[in-house]
Amino acid sequence: MTQQFETVIGLEVHLQLSTKAKIFCGCANVFGSPPNTNVCPVCLGLPGTLPVLNNQALLYAIKVGLALNAEINPFIKFDRKNYYYPDLPKGYQISQYDLPVAKDGFVMIKNEQGPKRVGIKRAHLEEDAGKLMHDNTGNCSLVDYNRTGTPLIEIVTEPDLRSPQEAYDYLNILKLILQYLEVSDCDMEKGSLRCDANVSIRPVGQKEFGTKTELKNMNSFRSVKSALEYEVGRHQQVILSGGKIMQETLLWDDEKGVTAGMRSKEQAHDYRYFPDPDLVPFTIDDKIIDQVRAELPELPQAKLERLIKQYDLSEYDAGVLIMDKAVAYFFEQCCEKYHQPKKIANWLNGAVLKEMNERKTSLGNLKLTPAHLIELIQAVEDGVVSNLAGKEVLTDMLDSGYSAGTIVSQKGLAQVSDDSSLMAIVEEIIHQNPTVVEQIKQGKPSATGFLVGQAMKKSGGKANPKKLNELITRRISNA
Numbered sequence: 001m002t003q004q005f006e007t008v009i010g011l012e013v014h015l016q017l018s019t020k021a022k023i024f025c026g027c028a029n030v031f032g033s034p035p036n037t038n039v040c041p042v043c044l045g046l047p048g049t050l051p052v053l054n055n056q057a058l059l060y061a062i063k064v065g066l067a068l069n070a071e072i073n074p075f076i077k078f079d080r081k082n083y084y085y086p087d088l089p090k091g092y093q094i095s096q097y098d099l100p101v102a103k104d105g106f107v108m109i110k111n112e113q114g115p116k117r118v119g120i121k122r123a124h125l126e127e128d129a130g131k132l133m134h135d136n137t138g139n140c141s142l143v144d145y146n147r148t149g150t151p152l153i154e155i156v157t158e159p160d161l162r163s164p165q166e167a168y169d170y171l172n173i174l175k176l177i178l179q180y181l182e183v184s185d186c187d188m189e190k191g192s193l194r195c196d197a198n199v200s201i202r203p204v205g206q207k208e209f210g211t212k213t214e215l216k217n218m219n220s221f222r223s224v225k226s227a228l229e230y231e232v233g234r235h236q237q238v239i240l241s242g243g244k245i246m247q248e249t250l251l252w253d254d255e256k257g258v259t260a261g262m263r264s265k266e267q268a269h270d271y272r273y274f275p276d277p278d279l280v281p282f283t284i285d286d287k288i289i290d291q292v293r294a295e296l297p298e299l300p301q302a303k304l305e306r307l308i309k310q311y312d313l314s315e316y317d318a319g320v321l322i323m324d325k326a327v328a329y330f331f332e333q334c335c336e337k338y339h340q341p342k343k344i345a346n347w348l349n350g351a352v353l354k355e356m357n358e359r360k361t362s363l364g365n366l367k368l369t370p371a372h373l374i375e376l377i378q379a380v381e382d383g384v385v386s387n388l389a390g391k392e393v394l395t396d397m398l399d400s401g402y403s404a405g406t407i408v409s410q411k412g413l414a415q416v417s418d419d420s421s422l423m424a425i426v427e428e429i430i431h432q433n434p435t436v437v438e439q440i441k442q443g444k445p446s447a448t449g450f451l452v453g454q455a456m457k458k459s460g461g462k463a464n465p466k467k468l469n470e471l472i473t474r475r476i477s478n479a
């Protein structure tokens with residue numbers, strides 16, 4: 001007997017907001033400082049101190065809420081989530097329980113059936129905890145409170161995702177939206193973006209959800225997907241062999257590719273949530289919401305559709321461009337001055353992107369200007385340099401910041417097009433390849449390509465291939 005199961009997934013994403021200061025004190029919110037240097041009595045939780053909400057953090061949270069099509073709660077409050085852990089000096093985390101900044105939004109993803117709406121249950125502000133470091137030389141643990149009080153927004157989906165692949169796609173789309181908002185560096189390696197995954201299965205057709213497990217400790221979207229795939233398999237095995245899934249939190253082990261038990265999941269009341277008496281509930285003025293809405297950037301999906309329409313790009317080309325807001329912006333700047341969108345997109349999505357990936361850097365760190373890229377494209381189009389030499393010019397340009405013209409003359413990359421210099425090469429090649437020449441004469445013009453290739457090599461890649469083709473064809477037919 002085979003039983004069909006449906007997978008149900010809900011994700012909780014924690015995002016560190018890149019405000020200048022922490023969420024409830026004036027300490028710098030930066031990554032990588034020496035341990036315990038960005039701390040003060042407030043974020044260390046010393047008695048008698050009082051938290052004050054960072055307005056920038058609130059504005060960022062509203063921005064995220066609006067971008068996720070959510071409703072901004074007109075009245076919000078902060079609550080204490082109580083638990084003890086050495087990285088939490090106050091003994092409670094300031095979070096939001098029943099009145100989060102944003103609720104009831106959605107993100108659109110795509111699956112095989114077409115567009116799909118993933119509900120956003122809530123997005124709330126909270127503070128991050130410190131960082132524990134387990135010293136493996138001695139028998140002690142070290143704690144760094146620099147991260148304590150870093151503003152976080154937690155974005156919680158409805159249990160709307162139906163496969164690990166959908167979860168993976170949602171995460172990528174969400175991350176892109178968040179990057180467009182410029183509220184965080186969204187860097188998973190630094191821990192700026194973290195994801196916990198909740199998963200359950202149920203027999204197809206059953207209305208009630210199955211018991212879920214919560215997965216933590218995934219450090220990339222790929223591992224979120226792998227952890228979910230593993231866990232779905234485990235749920236099926238347990239249920240098919242007559243067992244029951246226990247509601248618990250499990251840790252993903254990336255190396256072993258398995259999940260393992262951590263602690264049984266606390267129920268909400270275990271945290272004894274209650275309103276933080278140090279932070280009064282307050283109303284968010286409509287004017288503030290309208291202002292944040294007015295300042296929202298064009299979001300990825302809207303940009304995609306506009307680029308396709310405005311520049312007559314393929315969905316693929318536009319899709320690659322919008323994956324990086326800076327690249328899409330650069331593209332449009334180029335298009336203002338050079339009306340060949342397809343060619344610009346090809347260069348950006350091809351050679352430029354390749355260089356960015358190889359150097360593991362962003363466009364902003366490269367010395368490339370729209371004017372220089374256009375000049376280069378123009379030089380290739382005009383046959384001043386070959387396509388291949390053009391790539392070499394680009395590589396140089398990204399480091400030096402020189403113009404294409406300067407690099408071409410410095411490196412002697414100009415394509416040779418004048419007949420007299422090319423003719424010498426053509427004569428030599430024809431002399432060296434009598435059989436190929438004979439084939440061409442017998443009516444096999446495709447063999448010309450071979451001779452052009454040989455001549456190109458001889459010229460050190462500098463000859464104009466079009467010109468060579470012409471000269472070789474003419475020379476042989478005249479012979």
Ligand code: ADP
Pocket residue numbers: 008009010011012156157158159160198199200209210211212268
């Ligand atoms: P908890 O109180 O355990 O934190 P929530 O209702 O707040 O649970 O939901 C946390 C996350 O778990 C949400 O993303 C939600 O969509 C997801 N979720 C809830 N129930 C299930 C379920 N049965 N299977 C899969 N995911 C679920």
Ligand code: MG
Pocket residue numbers: 012
């Ligand atoms: Mg929860």
Ligand code: ZN
Pocket residue numbers: 022025026027038039040041042043044149
């Ligand atoms: Zn502080």
